[in-house]
Amino acid sequence: MQIYLDYxxxxPTRPEAIALMQKVLAEQWGNPSSLHAWGQQAAILLERARVQVARLLNAPSETIVFTSGGTESNNLAIMGVARNYTTPQHIIISSVEHSAIAEPVRLLEQWGWQVTRLNVDSLGRVNPIELQSALRPNTVLVSMIYGQSEVGTIQPIAQLCEITRAHGALFHTDAVQVAGRLAIDVQQLPIDLLSLSSHKLYGPQGAGALYVCPGVELVPLFGGGGQESKLRSGTQAIPAIAGFGIAAELAAQEMAIETPRLIHLREQLFDQLADVAGLVPTGDRWNRLPHHVSFSVHSAGGEIFSGKTLVRQMNLAGIGISAGSACNSGKLVPSPILVAMGYCDRLAKSGIRLTLGRDTTGADIDWTVMVLKQVLARLAPQPTLLKV
Ligand SMILES: Cc1ncc(COP(=O)(O)O)c(C=O)c1O
Structure with missing residues (x-):
């Protein structure tokens, strides 16, 4: 039995997206900037996808800039704002951002920008009052992750963006883990910039989008042909963008049923693991991504497991889970996210994450729980395996 729990x-790219992408690759491969019929067919696909992605946010379609994915969208937001200024200014992020925000901001810091990284509490939440006091006259951008990928915590985005707007700075949020799982309405929230990624919502890898509120000025990352309203030069990847579009449309249609189903499965998994000694939930149990379950792992004797040890053992049993965020799981370093939440270095190496999706069933949860308990029991008496 194979169970994928790393959504x-x-x-997985959904079949509707694969079917459309195959058709586009075979028949509608034109360059959307070309004026002839081949180009215009591609341009129609591009604009349809823009409408589909925009609807996921209740946004006008012209606010959607297609990119190669969440990483590029985040970089375009941060660097695109920063490059408006000839002298370094102040930027605020949380201490639990994805590396696709943390790294460009680190670069800005090297270039002389002032950076405030807001502390989070033990559940990974930013306190809006701390944002209020961190704002300075030269704060030009606040970027806060919407749903944290490693520990599942949802930030109080409405309060954070309202405080930022009242101050007059721009507000960006990395909504890569949230889009398609929870409703987002940019007409209701003063969000200036918002990042999306196709492959987190059953579209293909290699496509993403940045929502850019009308009136927000960005300097593009690349020079070139001026595609995407001059904000992202380069011929658009029409097959991937078309797949992203249909995946976004279907996610929006299915959310009312799929999100409560995921929450139910999430709770089933948390409940069934509640009595397992040594599994301590991480993140906010209630303000949480619907599909996200995460723990730090200790043995009953108080020793700490490496999350990677668990991932390997579960993989041998046919179950795909993850140790912290995927981008960090190649190296055994304490998770910066858990460290920011106050975990000691040893515990911050013991995070595991099980994330559920469209194909996850109640039976998968039962099987996973049984296997995880067995793996933990098998590992417990072998101290050499417990070394972090
Ligand atoms: C919160 C968050 N932001 C950004 C990214 C990067 O997205 P992409 O893989 O599309 O570049 C990820 C991917 O894991 C993510 O979880």
Whole structure:
């Protein structure tokens, strides 16, 4: 039996997207900037996808800029705002951002920008009052992750963006893990910039989008042909974008049924693991991504397991889970996210994440729980395996 429980790392491309992409690759491969019929067919696909992605946010279609994925969208938001200024200014992020925000911001810091990384509490939540006091006259951008990929915590985005707007700075949120799972309405929230990724919502890898509120000025990352309203030069990847579009449309249609189903499965998994000694939930149990379950793992004797040890053992049993966020799981370093939440270095190496999706069933949860308990019991008496 094979069970994939790593839907936060990536999701399987849904069949509707694959079918459309195959058709586009075979028949509608034109360059959307070309004026002839081949180009115009591609341009129609591009604009249809823009409408589909925009609807996921209740946004006008012209606010959607297609990119290669969440990483590029985040970089375009951060660097695109920063490059408006000839002298370094102040930027605020949380201390639990994805590396696709943390790294470009680190670069800005090297270039002389002032950076405030807001502390989070033990559940990974930013306190809006701390944002209020961190704002400075030269704060030009606040970027806060909407749903944290490693520990599942949802930030109080409405409060954070309202405080930022009242101050007059721009507000960006990385909504890569949230889009398609929870409703987002940019007409209701003063969000200036918002990042999306296709492969987190059953579209293909290699496509993403940045929502850019009308009036927000960005300097593009690349020079080139001026595609995407001059904000992202380069011929658009029409097959991937078309797949992203249909995946976004179907996610929006299915959310009313799929999100409560995921929450139910999430709770089933948390409940069934509640009595397992040594599994301590991480993140906010209630303000949480619907599909996200995460723990730090200790043995009953108090020793700490490496999350990677668990991932390997579960993989041998046919179950795909993850240790912290996928991008960090190649190296055994304490998770910066858990460290920011106050975990000691040893515990911050013991995070595991099980993320559920469209194909996850109640039976998968039962099987996973049984296997995880067995793996933990098998590992417990072998101290050499417990070394972090
Ligand atoms: C919160 C968050 N932001 C950004 C990214 C990067 O997205 P992409 O893989 O599309 O570049 C990820 C991917 O794991 C993510 O979880």
């Amino acid at each position: 936060s790392a990536t999701t």
